[in-house]
Amino acid sequence: MVSQEPSIVPEHSLDRDCTTLxxxxxxxxxxxxxxxxxxxxxMNRIALAAKLIARRLSRAGLVAGALGFTGEVNVQGESVKxxxxxxxxxxxxxxxxxxxxxxxxxxxxxxxxYIPENCPIGRYTLLYDPIDGSSNVDINLNVGSIFSIRQxxxxxxxxxxQDLLQDGHKQIAAGYVLYGPATVLVYSIGRGVHSxxxxxxxxxxxxxxxxxxxxxxxxxxxxxxxxxxxxxEAIRDYTRYVHRHEGYTARYSGALVxxxxxxxxxxxxxxxxxxxxxxxxxxRLLYETAPLAFLMEQAGGGLVRGRKTSWTPFxxxxxxxxx
Ligand code: P6P
Numbered sequence: 001m002v003s004q005e006p007s008i009v010p011e012h013s014l015d016r017d018c019t020t021l022x023x024x025x026x027x028x029x030x031x032x033x034x035x036x037x038x039x040x041x042x043m044n045r046i047a048l049a050a051k052l053i054a055r056r057l058s059r060a061g062l063v064a065g066a067l068g069f070t071g072e073v074n075v076q077g078e079s080v081k082x083x084x085x086x087x088x089x090x091x092x093x094x095x096x097x098x099x100x101x102x103x104x105x106x107x108x109x110x111x112x113x114y115i116p117e118n119c120p121i122g123r124y125t126l127l128y129d130p131i132d133g134s135s136n137v138d139i140n141l142n143v144g145s146i147f148s149i150r151q152x153x154x155x156x157x158x159x160x161x162q163d164l165l166q167d168g169h170k171q172i173a174a175g176y177v178l179y180g181p182a183t184v185l186v187y188s189i190g191r192g193v194h195s196x197x198x199x200x201x202x203x204x205x206x207x208x209x210x211x212x213x214x215x216x217x218x219x220x221x222x223x224x225x226x227x228x229x230x231x232x233e234a235i236r237d238y239t240r241y242v243h244r245h246e247g248y249t250a251r252y253s254g255a256l257v258x259x260x261x262x263x264x265x266x267x268x269x270x271x272x273x274x275x276x277x278x279x280x281x282x283x284r285l286l287y288e289t290a291p292l293a294f295l296m297e298q299a300g301g302g303l304v305r306g307r308k309t310s311w312t313p314f315x316x317x318x319x320x321x322x323x
Contacts (some may be wrong), residue, residue, distance in 0.1 A: 052090045175295065
């Protein structure tokens, strides 16, 4: 005889443990159409990539040759870390033979990577920064991966994927993975921002927060003040303001994903103003600012782009602007 009393739900309700990323995407879409299934499957592959990268990061210090530089310089002019290459290859591997994604565009690759067996079928393109903040890898500080999913427009006959330079609002989905004390995956398909935590005992990302909204007010300002003397006067004035007034606190990790995640949850502002070396600012539009701006808008925040050649500050919650 089964008791009518509700069973004593163990610490984790069964339903919660079953709200995996792929199920959540289908719930968000309220559909089991082929397109919905494809998007769910793509997110699942991204989750697999995140698990593989998280596993590598957790062991990197013990694996010969996992850390350090390759001696190469990437298309961004940055010295390449071995972890950058590994993570980039992980994303390529998880999408092969998937029938889902025809093209991969990575911050680490000069040109788009085509997966021919997927191309007639999959009309999606994955844009990604495989390891964001790789300067933190060798010192075991947080790093991230950033991703964006776009629909291919046109036939891409020249193989340069020029159609990727579409308006950021055309992104179908965007998100990031934060490799920290826990591995957290945050994503949006345009229906709110949701976070998942990797449960190593299950090997699954389990839903942790739904419909995240950036706090109306937040104390954090996040920027590399080492560049202060290279900034526009307006940015210097802002910095002097927060130095001289109560209620602000500086937090900057050198890895955008971690700084962004803090602001998403606690409120505040991230800025990467233009410098002498990088008057356009350093953050990459397709692989960093567009996906994160998509998320921030979904979370009720905003993105301010300064004068075209000066700075591209980041999502601003209701941080008071200096008079
Ligand atoms: P800086 C990492 O290379 C990155 O693109 C972001 O993750 C990070 O916010 C920024 O660069 C750090 O740049 O010049 O302060 O070291």
